[in-house]
Amino acid sequence: MDPNAPLPLQRRKFLMTLLAGLGALIGAASAWPVFRFLSPATAGSGSDQVLIPRGDVASGKAHFFQHRGKPAVLLQVAPGQFVAMSAVCTHLGCVVAWQETAGEFLCPCHGGRFSAEGQVLSGPPPKPLESIAVELDGDQLRVG
Ligand code: FES
The missing domain is CATH 1.20.5 (Single alpha-helices involved in coiled-coils or other helix-helix interfaces)
Known part of the structure; x- marks a missing residue:
């Protein structure tokens, strides 16, 4: 051994x-x-706040941008009054399109319609578009 x-x-x-x-x-x-x-997604997947020049958002026009890595939209609903929201449809996640003549968002996938403030008007979306804070900072709009 x-x-x-x-x-x-x-x-x-x-x-x-x-x-x-x-x-x-x-x-x-x-x-x-x-x-x-x-x-959950980390903050590193996109910036929290986005600065957009006020001149880029004409009255009645939609300005699409990326917020936290996802499509978002900024709108001047009345002179000097801005709203920002996610552009991702709350039904199955398609990106909504702005219909300037109708003054509403239309989802191209299943016809969901949202008001300029993101409220559901018709179709299958179960809830409004997710709102994003926006404030005027000089000539810039601070979103997020
Ligand atoms: S994904 Fe928008 S209505 Fe279905």
């Missing part, structure tokens, strides 16, 4: 520790995609 050979009990303990470590590694590797899927 080899005097340097580990005792069977030590070998068993070593193998159990190795298997436990390997199991933990496989478990962590399997859980990571699930964790990433379930975690």
Whole structure:
């Protein structure tokens, strides 16, 4: 018998520790995609506040931009009165289009209609477009 050979009990303990470590590694590797899927988007996916020159938003016109990495729209509903909201339809997530002559948003996917303030007028959308804060800061509109 080899005097340097580990005792069977030590070998068993070593193998159990190795298997436990390997199991933990496989478990962590399997859980990571699930964790990433379930975690909310971080602030790094888009800036919180967006500055838009006031002159870019004419009365009655819509100005589309990106807010937190998603489509959003800024509108001058009356002279000097601005509203901002998500441009993502609350039904199944299509991007709404501004209908200038009708003064409302139309979703191209299933015909959902929203008022200039984002309220549901007709169609399948279950709730209004998500509102975004907007304030005038000199010649800039601070959105978000
Ligand atoms: S996704 Fe807009 S109405 Fe269906």
